[in-house]
Amino acid sequence: MKALEVRNISKMFPGNLANDNISFSVERGEIFAIVGENGAGKSTLMNIIYGIYTASGGDLLVNEKEVKIRSVEDAIKLRMGMVHQEFMLIPRFTVTQNIVIGDEPHKGIFFDYGRAVREVRELSERVSLTVNASALVGDLPVGVQQRVEILKVLRRGAEILIFDEPTAVLTPEETVDLFVTMRKLQAEGKTILFISHKLKEVMEIANRIAVLRRGKLQGIVNKKDTNEEELARMMVGRNVVLEIPKVDVEVGAVAFACHDLHVRNKRGYEAVKGMTFDVHGGEIVGIAGVQGNGQDELVNAMIGFSHPVSGSMELNGKNMRMVTTAQLRKEGMSYITEDRARRGLVMPYTVRENSVMGQHLGKPFSKGIRMDYDKVGEFAEGKVKEYDIRPGDVYDTAGSLSGGNQQKLILARELSLPHNFLIASQPTRGLDVGATEFVYRKLLEEKKAGKAILLISLELSEILGLSDRILVMFEGRIVGETTPDKATEEALGLLMLGVGIDKKVQS
Amino acid sequence: MNITQINLTIAQMLDYTTPILFAALCGVLSENAGVVNIGLDGIMRFGAFFGLVGAFFSHSPWIGLLLGIAIGCLVGALHAFITIRWNGDQTVAGTAVNVIAVGLMTYLLEFVFSTTGYSPQLQNYFGAQAYRVHLPFLAKIPLLGAFSNLSFMIWLGFICTVLMHVLLYHTVLGLRIRTCGENPKAATTLGINVSRVRWFAVVAGAALAGVGGAALSISSFSGFSDSMPNGVGFIGLAAMIFGKWTPFGALGAALLFGTGQIVQSIIAVTGIAPKLAPGLTLILPYVLTLAVLAGFVGRSIAPAADGLPYYKEQR
Numbered sequence A: 001m002k003a004l005e006v007r008n009i010s011k012m013f014p015g016n017l018a019n020d021n022i023s024f025s026v027e028r029g030e031i032f033a034i035v036g037e038n039g040a041g042k043s044t045l046m047n048i049i050y051g052i053y054t055a056s057g058g059d060l061l062v063n064e065k066e067v068k069i070r071s072v073e074d075a076i077k078l079r080m081g082m083v084h085q086e087f088m089l090i091p092r093f094t095v096t097q098n099i100v101i102g103d104e105p106h107k108g109i110f111f112d113y114g115r116a117v118r119e120v121r122e123l124s125e126r127v128s129l130t131v132n133a134s135a136l137v138g139d140l141p142v143g144v145q146q147r148v149e150i151l152k153v154l155r156r157g158a159e160i161l162i163f164d165e166p167t168a169v170l171t172p173e174e175t176v177d178l179f180v181t182m183r184k185l186q187a188e189g190k191t192i193l194f195i196s197h198k199l200k201e202v203m204e205i206a207n208r209i210a211v212l213r214r215g216k217l218q219g220i221v222n223k224k225d226t227n228e229e230e231l232a233r234m235m236v237g238r239n240v241v242l243e244i245p246k247v248d249v250e251v252g253a254v255a256f257a258c259h260d261l262h263v264r265n266k267r268g269y270e271a272v273k274g275m276t277f278d279v280h281g282g283e284i285v286g287i288a289g290v291q292g293n294g295q296d297e298l299v300n301a302m303i304g305f306s307h308p309v310s311g312s313m314e315l316n317g318k319n320m321r322m323v324t325t326a327q328l329r330k331e332g333m334s335y336i337t338e339d340r341a342r343r344g345l346v347m348p349y350t351v352r353e354n355s356v357m358g359q360h361l362g363k364p365f366s367k368g369i370r371m372d373y374d375k376v377g378e379f380a381e382g383k384v385k386e387y388d389i390r391p392g393d394v395y396d397t398a399g400s401l402s403g404g405n406q407q408k409l410i411l412a413r414e415l416s417l418p419h420n421f422l423i424a425s426q427p428t429r430g431l432d433v434g435a436t437e438f439v440y441r442k443l444l445e446e447k448k449a450g451k452a453i454l455l456i457s458l459e460l461s462e463i464l465g466l467s468d469r470i471l472v473m474f475e476g477r478i479v480g481e482t483t484p485d486k487a488t489e490e491a492l493g494l495l496m497l498g499v500g501i502d503k504k505v506q507s
Numbered sequence B: 001m002n003i004t005q006i007n008l009t010i011a012q013m014l015d016y017t018t019p020i021l022f023a024a025l026c027g028v029l030s031e032n033a034g035v036v037n038i039g040l041d042g043i044m045r046f047g048a049f050f051g052l053v054g055a056f057f058s059h060s061p062w063i064g065l066l067l068g069i070a071i072g073c074l075v076g077a078l079h080a081f082i083t084i085r086w087n088g089d090q091t092v093a094g095t096a097v098n099v100i101a102v103g104l105m106t107y108l109l110e111f112v113f114s115t116t117g118y119s120p121q122l123q124n125y126f127g128a129q130a131y132r133v134h135l136p137f138l139a140k141i142p143l144l145g146a147f148s149n150l151s152f153m154i155w156l157g158f159i160c161t162v163l164m165h166v167l168l169y170h171t172v173l174g175l176r177i178r179t180c181g182e183n184p185k186a187a188t189t190l191g192i193n194v195s196r197v198r199w200f201a202v203v204a205g206a207a208l209a210g211v212g213g214a215a216l217s218i219s220s221f222s223g224f225s226d227s228m229p230n231g232v233g234f235i236g237l238a239a240m241i242f243g244k245w246t247p248f249g250a251l252g253a254a255l256l257f258g259t260g261q262i263v264q265s266i267i268a269v270t271g272i273a274p275k276l277a278p279g280l281t282l283i284l285p286y287v288l289t290l291a292v293l294a295g296f297v298g299r300s301i302a303p304a305a306d307g308l309p310y311y312k313e314q315r
């Protein structure tokens, strides 16, 4: 039986056809994957099915009956549930509150919190997704927040589940757990729509795969009859090199060095507990580690957002321990962030303005207090062409760009700043294969140009493919150093989990 | 000062506190749902005038109170219509309400009563002995004695504080209100109708501001004066912030500001005043407000989506 059928669905946003006449159907008990470039229209389609957006045209059928979904209430009544691409959580509420809102256990008008907590505990045990029912969601690592999102959907007894890029923020281990849950749900006869940019995951979990490209359905393939290369080609419309080429460059002088660095996190807890390493010109040093082992705090110290409590930090031989971000940038640091919305770009500003941010003071972009927008515009136009930032209008706001294009804009800006040391923190998070390939190519070009690069990533394949040296970080320390030709994913994975580390060194 | 004087002073302090409290509660409800209502000063002015009109022509403060509630709802609905239905800027809409209130009430005062400055005085108002809540068993107890003979409106303020606390933190609706104030998009994905919840919070909150206005003209005082509410609405907003957007916090802050007012009158009565510049004591409560704002606001955090318009298809 068809659990869900989409017929000729279109969605027009002002000046942008996000979904163009899309039709497909999903069998009951099937895991149906949807892939496509950033901005292909995957989330838009899911939001239409779930009643958040109203389609400009087309019909929806649930259990082979035509339905009108005007609001989320309607979708929930049809037993649909959705895990959204961005978390739909309230950090100040507890796990329990977050899970039950909208369908609260109650006595009359009163919210029965005690019963809610019991229900959440029971559910969490039954589906073996462990959460602390009374913890504040804002205190939880993203992986656990994702579990909360999934529990929210499961609690409503959804029959059709939509997962919009649930693995983008998960570690490989958490992804494995999620897949176990998904298979269990499938065995119970639930229908799952799954979106991911990681083609390997898609090939592992899906029965069938739909490919979207620029709002149109490119085709639907059986997992059995396809492979990653073909999927990538269908998505992007050209051959995509998934292999990262090897580039050999003469290693230059030390650009960045730190010694016995200690950094506290926001709560005053020491998250980096004495790290010593250096990065030379012409090399990429990769930091591998499970999220939450001090990577964020390390980066914050390196970009001048927080000052280390002790230890030394040098850039091009100059002491940089207690300096501001501006001074670091002046000395030649550039920074690519995974947090595009909060750190990378000012979303309501235009592409033009974002492209010069940080170098807008002084020549050539301003004279005294006056911005020279002609020069800025010229510069932005040039970068848009060079980096192929789509749709390509420099007057578009950064917020209106797809994730991949936002990342290209950040790269364009950071790489055009005078620098010899580049920090790339999860530079491909949430990016499609095409954009990922682009980022890799740019990083390798940087290396060829003799820049020093520090790459922090949760993706082992990325670390192994790009780095010249790999440092493994665990609980705020470097617990191992290796090179890609000597390391395997398995060995690295174990090190990242702290397995086999001498306990004496740790304490 | 003897016991009676102390009791009287406390009672008067509570008289000052009540309108501030209602204003703050209006803000708490509205902003917990994510809608800023800086027009509540204007709504109080509406409430003060219409409360007086109701009480004057019916000879019953109860009718005045009802009219205060009604006009509060009406102006609140206007604010909701602009800010929720049409996603208008909340600050601009609120300011418009304030400006309209100033001119319109001055005009209506003259139109209805053919006077300027002050309305005719009421015989039957909540502050009059006949309308007070008498609790004789408290009278002899020090401090608690102050509560033996209070205006009904003061008690109503306390009751509303408790009710608001129960609403926000113990009911299903309260959880949903706060969800809309923290993350309206998340609320949508949970099947909550954000517009409906926000409409409720804004209109119900504005009703409280209307009551607060009426508390001035038919409880603390026995008539409407053209200077009402004298910035009480803004002090109420400060009390809301100082009270961290919670009902009991707002009550505590309102009591503090009420105390500021009474200190001002004590200075005036005890004769220290002539030595100070005459205007100086008048600004005392406001200085207190500023000091408190400067000192504490950094530590209180507004609902995450407070003041942000929301429509379903936004990104």
Ligand SMILES: Nc1ncnc2c1ncn2[C@@H]1O[C@H](COP(=O)(O)OP(=O)(O)OP(=O)(O)O)[C@@H](O)[C@H]1O
Pocket: A013, A014, A016, A018, A036, A037, A038, A039, A040, A041, A042, A043, A044, A045, A085, A400, A401, A402, A403, A404, A432, B313, B314, B315
């Ligand atoms: N609420 C909105 N208003 C206007 N335009 C939108 C809105 N949501 C999406 N778009 C546009 O519609 C197109 C499709 O966006 P969508 O988010 O569906 O892409 P996606 O395939 O989910 O991409 P990603 O992989 O980056 O999540 C994009 O061009 C985007 O800019």
Ligand SMILES: [Mg+2]
Pocket: A042, A043, A044, A085, A164
């Ligand atoms: Mg998406």
